[in-house]
Amino acid sequence: MSQDFNIDTVGNAAATPDVELPWAELGLKQNEFEEIVKILGRRPTAAELAMYSVMWSEHCSYKSTKNHLRQFGQKVTEEMKKDLMVGMGENAGVTDLGDGWAVTFKIESHNSPSFVEPYQGAATGIGGIVRDIISMGARPIAVMDPLRFGAIDHEDSQRVVHGVVSGIGGYGNSLGLPNIGGETVFDPIYQGNPLVNALAVGALRHEDLRLANASGVGNKVVLFGARTGGDGIGGASVLASESFDDTKPSKRPAVQVGDPFAEKVLIECCLELFKASLVEGIQDLGAAGISCATSELASNGEGGMQVELTDVLLRDSTLTPGEILMSESQERMMAVVTPENVEAFEAVMAKWNVEYSWLGEVTDTDRLIITWKGEVIVDVDPKTVAHDGPVYDRPYARPEWQDALQADTFRSSEAGANLPESGDELKAALLELIASPNLCDKSWITRQYDRYVGGNTALAAPDDAGVVRIDESTGLGVAIATDANGRYTYLDPYAGAQLALAESYRNVATSGAIPAAVSDCLNYGSPEDPDVMWQLAEGIRGLSDACMELGVPVTGGNVSLYNQTGDRAIHPTPVVATLGKLDDVARRTPSGWREEADGQAIYLIGTTADELDGSEFANLRGHLGGLPPKVDLAAEKALGAILINASRDGMIDSAHDLSEGGLAAALAEMVLRYGVGARVALDEIKQRDGIDSFTALFSESQARALVAVPRSEEVRFNDMTSARGVTVARLGIVDAQSGSLEVQGEFTATVDELREANEGTMEKYFG
């Protein structure tokens, strides 16, 4: 850009209405550009164009989904709102935990950057979500990462998997936040469009709650943390809001570069500011950088703000005003400080060696005015930038191919012929399944993450949920699980989204926690494709209906669209994170039995139907068709209540939910958790549910869990389940001496055999 372009003032814009502006290169559509001209009554300046282009991007404005996302706010009962302190729309939702404690959590995507530059993409995904948590006034206490990659044996998976995992570790480990779980799925459908979602959770005292608004006329606006550089320019607009296309130039410069040390210092520095009540409002700088922070702070507060852009500390002195406004340089925060607190604020910055610069102040003019050496280069109503972006009712329709897909069931397919029947065949199928990329041991990944830091991690992967203690004196804590099944959601977008919620709800309950709130990351293809838009509309409708039925509110989240290459979209993948509350995390339920559990009774809660479509077993045979397992939210709720009450009353010692891979995978995982064997029989459930051994072992029917019950508690456990009308079957016992998993009348697999199959898959591919 020429020097003349750099100082495109408002006066200049008014005087030169016909200057050609690069709105299309910045990702704006013609109608959107025309709307901006209409709002301003003149052409935008270069700086204004930069701001609108990023803030009106799909990533920041939710323009394709806003009309659908409303359902999350509408399908809410008073009961669901009871503990909700801050709902959707803020940096992250806040839920009351009692005892003066609150918890805030959110899941976000960093998909496109993680494909372009896996290490930095994944690293800055953690950084961004952690700053969202700090912005609420909370101390971050844990992170999680649900990941989806292309085929495990695809050559590009080497680059992406190594980069993403070391990026998450490299950044997250340096922040001192335990990584307590997530999931890892491999599927060729994510080739070229990996999903890297990041979740962070924070804890705060009620009185520490902070919101992003610039209140108090005359209060000072300060930018602090890292300097602003040329990285991540247009990350939200150019990168996250368009499909990949091989013919376009590399988008690498649009990826941000992270500095975890700066972020760690920023965390402690912010917490010290909060503790001393030195900031009136605070906003992290993420997508759309200063454009977002100034326009959101101003429009959420008194309505006006005046900022001198040359006061921004730069890493690169050649940046233009537009670039400074769009830069997504990491580890930056913007705060509003009263004049009386300026000195104390500066002392905290000095203590932590954090750079800062005072940019301007809060006004009541209802205008966001940005100057460059005193000349006005932005003069806008901040609401038009932050909140009044375009909203689209994208056309959508059930795809023509959906019926044929659903009619193509596993049983009726060629892949579904010659299913395992004999004991040997069933054993071979189990070993193959637990060695497969999706069900194999993932400790190659999790051992690159610090799960211990903080000293409050009570459960982490591979347990069903991650559990962290918040209050050491009472044991109060939270459990979180993230889940999604892209194959289920592809087969039935409405049911699939509900199944994602059902599984994360079940996982949280399995750990003994009471589900309290939901955050979702909706990963879909291009909303401009009516097929995808239908998947998205169905997904939001399904998820919001299910939240209402289970009584857990959505407190925030993120939509990631354009996850497609050419016209090949990913499977619709709504990742759902459920947060649950534990009054005392000492009571949490681990996902496997220890030696001391020898002789405990193993019960299967729930019933099993012939539901193999979309299953891991069908996936092993290369089949995807039919209908996903039936959703039964009433049964999920009843199961959850059993798991929570039984845990609280000491009736169960371990529990594991049944999901991908069914009963067979769940049994193997419980045995492998601590290397302690078991003896079970399938006769009762086969007879009761009218199914064969193969179906009993590999069906993925929902609302089921395995639990181990001490002998002394069996009567109480059976009384409780029958009183609640929940079906259970006593499958067998924990057998610490056997060193094997015996499925009576079918097969015996030693712990060593199971371990050998389960471990080593990741190492085989990734070293």
Add this chain to the structure above:
Amino acid sequence: MSTELPLIGDYSTPSPELSGARIGVVTFPGTLDDRDAARAVRAAGAEAVSLWHADTDLQDVDAVVIPGGFSYGDYLRAGAISRFAPMMDKIVDAANSEAKLPVLGICNGFQILTEAHLLPGSMIKNDHLKFICRDQVLRVENNQTAWTNGYEAGQEITIVLKNQDGQYVVDDNTLAELEAENRIAFSYVGWNPNGSRRSIAGVTNKAGNVVGLMPHPEHAIEVGYGPDHRGTDGLTFFTSVLTHLVGGKK
């Protein structure tokens, strides 16, 4: 300015079984395990005193823990910047003084102690080049130090290992000296998780008041929040120093 650790739980309250001992925990920019170390100190029955890297007052503490983390991001060699902190000058002087202040360096703290020349050797990137977090079995090779006197000689303990730059390297002469003087405090049992020379996990100085190790005893002090098996093996570090301070076993 307060140097209190920004905490969620309140570790400043004296422990009920207060021994009277005050143990400092140093915080540098980028330190991560300071709260955990403070918790371990309290669990052992001492008072945890927060020490800020830029201060010069040791606050009359009876011993010091330099906890783990990534001080200054480890962007230079791990510990290379932190060793120049004003607080480190005080700690080095006190450790070398006649009073022989007991000092424990954990992970990044160990790296800082080698950079400060309180302990020999240095740490480079793990031989497999990846961060590693696992429950690690160690053998106590020297139970005569201020921080290990509560263990049996040769005892195997399980504590947490987590690091990126944990490969202990040292020249041959120094290695021979360490062995001859029984200054290898801990070694890894079974698999050597980072390629350290002679599987060394931790070393001590000649006087036995300064101990450094890569694994994290402070993450193994409370049942349910540490290693799956034998979750509290690390607590003995912190009770050992209390024994040492009252003139018990040396």
